[in-house]
Amino acid sequence: QSALTQPRSVSGSPGQSVTISCTGTSSDVGGHNYVSWYQQHPGKAPKLMIYDVSKRPSGVPDRFSGSKSGNTASLTISGLRAEDETDYYCCSYAGSYTWVFGGGTKLTVL
Amino acid sequence: EVQLVESGGGLVQPGGSLRLSCAASGFTFSNFAMHWVRQAPGKGLEYVSAISTNGGGTYYANSVKGRFTISRDNSKNTLYLQMGSLRAEDMAVYYCARYSDSSYGYWGQGTLVTVSS
Numbered sequence: 001q002s003a004l005t006q007p008r009s010v011s012g013s014p015g016q017s018v019t020i021s022c023t024g025t026s027s028d029v030g031g032h033n034y035v036s037w038y039q040q041h042p043g044k045a046p047k048l049m050i051y052d053v054s055k056r057p058s059g060v061p062d063r064f065s066g067s068k069s070g071n072t073a074s075l076t077i078s079g080l081r082a083e084d085e086t087d088y089y090c091c092s093y094a095g096s097y098t099w100v101f102g103g104g105t106k107l108t109v110l
Numbered sequence: 111e112v113q114l115v116e117s118g119g120g121l122v123q124p125g126g127s128l129r130l131s132c133a134a135s136g137f138t139f140s141n142f143a144m145h146w147v148r149q150a151p152g153k154g155l156e157y158v159s160a161i162s163t164n165g166g167g168t169y170y171a172n173s174v175k176g177r178f179t180i181s182r183d184n185s186k187n188t189l190y191l192q193m194g195s196l197r198a199e200d201m202a203v204y205y206c207a208r209y210s211d212s213s214y215g216y217w218g219q220g221t222l223v224t225v226s227s
Contacts, residue, residue: 001171001172003154034212034213036212036213036214038155038214040155045205045217045218045219045220046155046205046214046217047217048213048214048215051211051212051213051215052211052212052213055211057215089154089155091155091157091213091214093212097160097167097169098157098169098171099145099157099160100157101147101154101155101156101157102154103154104154104155
């Protein structure tokens with residue numbers, strides 16, 4: 001199972017919006033509405049930010065939103081803050097009890 | 111409060127074995143599927159293995175199939191990962207994670223496995 005494709009890095013200024021893409025295939029992202037997104041600060045465990053493509057867990061700010069079109073899912077962070085600067089990973093169910101992650105995207109807040 | 115605490119990591123020689131444990135608390139362990147996810151140094155996350163609520167279903171990434179065995183003891187609220195025939199590419203921080211709503215809502219702090227001679 002190949003990893004989902006994410007941009008290595010994205011950047012934005014405080015207050016702006018950024019979008020991180022996550023491209024897979026019809027076997028994973030395109031075939032299931034089970035895409036989730038994780039935020040991971042250095043040396044820490046990942047934190048769930050979005051599940052089922054666009055649902056936000058309790059406690060996650062509504063500045064974080066998710067969507068999907070075809071084989072590509074996206075995470076949008078609006079009203080960028082300094083504390084958003086870190087790594088983000090997408091994950092998709094890929095069928096037959098397998099899951100696949102993206103390679104990760106480093107977000108820089110300028 | 112949900113807590114997942116991994117243990118058992120350490121240094122092992124190539125070809126060796128290691129058993130990881132994940133002690134769960136703060137929720138009804140037997141109601142949730144559990145997964146292991148790993149992260150090699152400086153790299154991304156990788157799904158390793160999953161187990162159903164009663165342990166009757168076990169699933170593996172192709173990269174570890176035949177070498178790793180996942181199991182659970184619901185009476186002890188503990189998840190295990192028996193790792194064998196370890197390779198340099200298995201070196202990583204191993205996280206246990208609770209799986210629900212098609213996602214990993216809770217993670218442990220991770221345990222580092224180092225494979226080196």
